[in-house]
Amino acid sequence: MRESFYINKNTALINFSQRYYSTTNEIVSSDSFIGVILSYIKKVQTDYPGLHAFIAGNKSNEDAAADLVHLLKLLLVLELDEIDSPYLNEPEKLLEVVEDVYNYWRSFQRCSIIKQSSSQGNLITNFIDADTKFNALVLSVYRSAQEKIQGSRNHVYRQLNAGSNASMVVRDIKWPIFPGYEVSKGVPFVDSILLRTPLLLHPKSTTRSGSFKLVSPISVAQLPISKDEYFCYPAKVGQLLIFIYFHRDFTFSGISLANLFELADNREVLKRKPDCVLFFGVKTGETECEYFYDESNRIYTGVVPYQPRIDYFGYMKKMVLTLHNAAMMRKGWLPLHGSMVNLHFKDGSVKGLIFIGDSGAGKSETI
Structure with missing residues (x-):
């Protein structure tokens, strides 16, 4: 992932390897923050015209976002009577906007990402600490603005996950890719995962429809897999090792795998050939979830096309189990x-x- 910040529909990814925020001023001064504010204003324009009129008036959404961000910067460093802004003429409305922006941000499924280089040692403590500090900074921005506008401190504080719901450490692993699967080259592997509980997800679908079809082998080399848009979760499923490549728009389905399947470590990935490979969220234009047996490489491969309905975790879990069962039956075992x-x-x-x-x-x- 090249961007420092990526947002699509209900998923937001914060790339700490591209940019890490050390202060509240760095957060509110970032392009990412302005992007979230602009996205919020566009949503309010459709859903709450009255509130949008207060925020934008006769200005464009872009200008309104810039003005609102400028005010938030001032609120972090100045007292209320030192700030000249038309928004302060209606403090109740402004307070409603601050609360609404905060809740809008928290409505996203938010994951921070750190890419570990081969030269780095144990990054676990640092990555947990970095994500914890980011959560504290986001919460500080919200509370500082809120308390400044209302003119008093809060008496009850809700210590919520303001920054992220989860965090991932990923790394490049040059595993011995077999012929025909070169499209997966360079896709980073998930090394460690931090889950901030309770992790409550709201997928677009809550049911699974259709079936997973066993088909004739397809050309994996033709699949549009980009190393900048995919991650690989190396899952230990029973006795098998399954590489699960998922599109970043389905990051939280990938993260949820941690509740079911243990992550394989780097040594296992390097020394052991995967028994199955799954490509999840592939923009092929197809609608069917399919899998096939690759005779030349002696593995089962699954392809789940990019569709809104596959946001439901059942698609990923069931395809993984289908590949596992097919592979085990080929070994002479009967899954129950x-x-x-x-x-x-x-x-x-x-x-x-x-x-x-x-x-x-x-x-x-x-x-």
Whole structure:
């Protein structure tokens, strides 16, 4: 990802490797901040014309965004009586705008990203610290403006995740790409993930439709995969290693994999050939979710086309499990659709209990 900030629909990605914000002034002075304000004003223009009239008046949305950002900069350093702005003639309205901008920003699924170079050592502590400081800075911008406008400090503080919902460390791994899969070259691998709980996602769809079709092999080399728009989650699914390449617009589906499948470490990626490969959110113009067996490389490959409906996590999870099951059946194993729990008895013995049934039958609930 080359941009320092990327926003599309309900997903926002903050690239700390391109730009990291150390002060509140750096945040409000950034092009990214102006972009969020402008996006908010355009939304208000459609949804709340009255509030838009207060913000923009007869000005263009771009000029209104610049004026509002300028006022926020002043509010961070000056007292209210030192600022000359027409917005301050209606402090209640201005306070409503500040609250609304803050909630608008928090309505996005927000992920910070740090790219780790091979020369860097343990980045884990630094990446958690960097994301935590960013959250504190965003919260400080909001609270400073809010308390300055209302003329008093708050008595109750809500310590929410103001900056991000999650964070990823990614790195380049030069794994031995097999013939025909060169389109995946340069796509960074997910190394570590930070989840800020509770992580509540609001996908455009909450159900899965259709089926995953086994088709004749297609040319992976023709897939439009860009190293600047994709990430790879190397998942350990049972005994198998599956490389899951996902488009950045579906970053939170990719991040959610961490709740189900362990991340493979760098040594496993370098030394072990993947058993399956999934390309998720590919702009092929197709509508069907498909997979095939690549005889020459002896792996199963899945392709899920870019569509709004695949924002639902079930598409990614089920395709991963479909690839896993197909690969295991080829090895002579029979997958069972069920849930399992190990029962530990007082005498030290352990028994496995399996519940098998259709989707929605209550297998997990029984456990």
